Amino acid sequence: MSAIAMSDLDSLLQRYDHSHENLIPVLQEVQSQFGFLSPEAIRHTAEHLNISIHDIFSVASFYSQFRFHKPGKHCLKVCGGTACHVRGSDNVLDALERQLGIEPGQTTANGEFSLERVMCVGACALAPALVKDDTVYGRLTQNKVDRLLNEDAHDPVATPGTGTGHLESIRSE
Numbered sequence: 001m002s003a004i005a006m007s008d009l010d011s012l013l014q015r016y017d018h019s020h021e022n023l024i025p026v027l028q029e030v031q032s033q034f035g036f037l038s039p040e041a042i043r044h045t046a047e048h049l050n051i052s053i054h055d056i057f058s059v060a061s062f063y064s065q066f067r068f069h070k071p072g073k074h075c076l077k078v079c080g081g082t083a084c085h086v087r088g089s090d091n092v093l094d095a096l097e098r099q100l101g102i103e104p105g106q107t108t109a110n111g112e113f114s115l116e117r118v119m120c121v122g123a124c125a126l127a128p129a130l131v132k133d134d135t136v137y138g139r140l141t142q143n144k145v146d147r148l149l150n151e152d153a154h155d156p157v158a159t160p161g162t163g164t165g166h167l168e169s170i171r172s173e
Contacts, residue, residue: 008033009041013048020051027060036067072107072114076148077131081120088140089128093117095145113149 012029016022026049030041037060046053060066078084078093093104096115100108104117123129126138130148137148 005034006040006044009044013045016048018048018050020049020055023049023051023056023059024063027056027066031066036070038068038070069107070111073112074133075114075116075131077116077118077121078104079119079121079123079127079129079131080117081124081127083124083127084121084129087127089130091142092128092130092140092145095142096149099145099149 009030012033013026016026023045026045027037030045031037034041042053042056042060046056060068076096078096079089080093081089093115097103100113100115102108102113102115104115107114118131121129121131121136123136123138126136128140129136129138130140131137132148137144140148
């Protein structure tokens, strides 16, 4: 961790007293600011909160929201919910694993993509679906997975956070 990042971490930690009750909020803020929980950040947090590194790992590894590795530039979250599973999300995941050369929980060597399998993305009618960064892609096929990995390809089904709830039509193949 660079001196600047360590200074930022120190500033973040100073906003919290030394109570172990602050562990989860501290970890959430550390991850929000740095993208993941690095060994240095965990060690420094343990010192600040007067708890063991083991205790931090126990808590952080229990919750799926925490990452211990730097995420890729683009995060791919493949839905594993019932509707997506029945409609072939395993095939989507297999295709991504083959093309990227990684498994869920890993990041490509060039730092471009991280791959995750999540329980539901809330787009059951569009199964199988995945989320790339903050954009939902649905009715996925092998061709759409290929296009999805190219930056030029942009065939979103819905963009969360727009406040419109609008769904764009998607070309059928």
